[in-house]
Amino acid sequence: MKKKKISFVINYFYPDLASTGQLMTELCQSLQHDFNITVIAAQPGYAGEKVETNKKFEIEKMENMKIIRIQLPEVDKRSKWSRVRYIFSYFVLAQIALLKERNVNLIYTISQPPVLGGLIGTIGKWFKRSKHVYNIQDFNPEQAAAISYTNKQSIFKLAKKVDKLNCRYADKVIVVGNDMSETLKNRFLNKDVPSHEVINNWTNEDEIVPLDKSNSTIQQFLKENNLEDKFIIMYSGNVGLYYDLENIIKVTKSFKDNNDLAFVFIGDGAVKSTMQSFIEKEAVNNVHFLPYQPKDFIKYSLNAADVHLVVNQKGIKGVSVPSKIYGVMAAGKPILGVLEQGSEAQMLIEKSDSGLVVEPQDYDGIIQAIKYLYKLNKETLTEIGHNGREYLDQHLKREISINKYREVINEVLES
Numbered sequence: 184m185k186k187k188k189i190s191f192v193i194n195y196f197y198p199d200l201a202s203t204g205q206l207m208t209e210l211c212q213s214l215q216h217d218f219n220i221t222v223i224a225a226q227p228g229y230a231g232e233k234v235e236t237n238k239k240f241e242i243e244k245m246e247n248m249k250i251i252r253i254q255l256p257e258v259d260k261r262s263k264w265s266r267v268r269y270i271f272s273y274f275v276l277a278q279i280a281l282l283k284e285r286n287v288n289l290i291y292t293i294s295q296p297p298v299l300g301g302l303i304g305t306i307g308k309w310f311k312r313s314k315h316v317y318n319i320q321d322f323n324p325e326q327a328a329a330i331s332y333t334n335k336q337s338i339f340k341l342a343k344k345v346d347k348l349n350c351r352y353a354d355k356v357i358v359v360g361n362d363m364s365e366t367l368k369n370r371f372l373n374k375d376v377p378s379h380e381v382i383n384n385w386t387n388e389d390e391i392v393p394l395d396k397s398n399s400t401i402q403q404f405l406k407e408n409n410l411e412d413k414f415i416i417m418y419s420g421n422v423g424l425y426y427d428l429e430n431i432i433k434v435t436k437s438f439k440d441n442n443d444l445a446f447v448f449i450g451d452g453a454v455k456s457t458m459q460s461f462i463e464k465e466a467v468n469n470v471h472f473l474p475y476q477p478k479d480f481i482k483y484s485l486n487a488a489d490v491h492l493v494v495n496q497k498g499i500k501g502v503s504v505p506s507k508i509y510g511v512m513a514a515g516k517p518i519l520g521v522l523e524q525g526s527e528a529q530m531l532i533e534k535s536d537s538g539l540v541v542e543p544q545d546y547d548g549i550i551q552a553i554k555y556l557y558k559l560n561k562e563t564l565t566e567i568g569h570n571g572r573e574y575l576d577q578h579l580k581r582e583i584s585i586n587k588y589r590e591v592i593n594e595v596l597e598s
Contacts, residue, residue: 188221202421221250224250226254238254255272282310291318292317294322317356360504396487413443416491420505427495485510490564491507491511492521512531512537520540539552
């Protein structure tokens with residue numbers, strides 16, 4: 184029996200370090216034996232990787248998959264114009280690449296770039312007479328509105344109309360949290376809500392496992408970064424616009440005299456330079472900024488922490504779920520969540536009893552939570568962290584989510 188052909192238009196893909204890129208890579212790898220898969224993605228560049236090419240489109244093979252790489256302008260995440268240029272270049276070139284593909288049975292798109300990611304599928308479905316699955320990782324323009332990315336309400340209104348069209352025209356909408364399901368229903372005032380499914384994101388729980396700090400590789404990492412014998416509070420991921428990190432960094436000033444405590448921020452993004460400027464100005468010497476770690480090293484860097492920060496800006500509830508929570512739970516580390524009540528990540532922490540949660544912008548609350556966790560004995564911290572791992576093993580395994588994707592895709596193809 185001939186396999187059905189799926190075109191995944193997903194922006195980030197291996198070896199990009201973006202969390203969605205890693206998720207989509209694992210999803211495609213798991214489905215490649217069930218379907219004939221083509222992936223349309225940007226050349227790697229999320230963490231500053233350089234790819235020398237003069238071709239707008241490059242085709243390569245990865246296992247059983249065809250990969251079409253798009254050459255895009257370099258993006259400065261601190262510049263709105265640079266972001267817009269990158270997004271529209273991707274939109275146009277990805278659309279061209281998709282329309283050139285023949286005999287496509289199903290188009291799979293994600294909500295990156297905002298709104299236009301879904302529109303690629305909407306246009307592609309019309310031209311190709313194919314099915315469309317629209318995976319919403321972040322609701323936009325709601326996410327941009329939460330941080331007042333622009334004060335032009337006309338842009339928000341137009342963007343919302345377009346994305347509602349994407350949702351309505353898709354054969355299935357997939358959201359990554361139960362709170363996001365409520366946002367979708369609210370968009371349509373609970374009338375004629377598009378067919379949708381909630382499927383949690385995941386991490387590879389076989390790769391990321393709890394490790395003790397005495398592990399030789401972790402010890403080497405700590406030594407190289409002057410973190411030996413420190414109580415480490417870590418943030419690992421995108422240092423971007425939607426997490427309020429440019430304000431959360433200010434709580435570190437309250438701990439500048441705690442020589443055995445260290446704050447470690449791993450990653451890059453639009454607000455990193457702002458955070459670094461604050462640290463330099465206030466001479467907070469126990470804050471460390473490190474680059475993204477290689478994918479196969481993340482299991483060690485995550486385990487170097489005593490506590491992990493999982494944060495979102497106020498107003499992000501129902502709009503986005505921080506994927507880093509799954510990696511932290513897999514590593515069996517306690518979580519300090521800066522999250523709204525009723526958000527997917529907050530509910531996961533509460534259900535699993537794997538940490539503390541403070542409301543966004545409650546900076547005094549964050550300070551008190553850090554002091555509380557800092558004073559806990561090692562046995563209690565270990566127990567809290569293991570609660571998260573145990574919950575993940577019972578409810579959030581990668582295989583569970585990927586099988587749900589497989590079922591949804593088969594259902595859409597057969598409808």
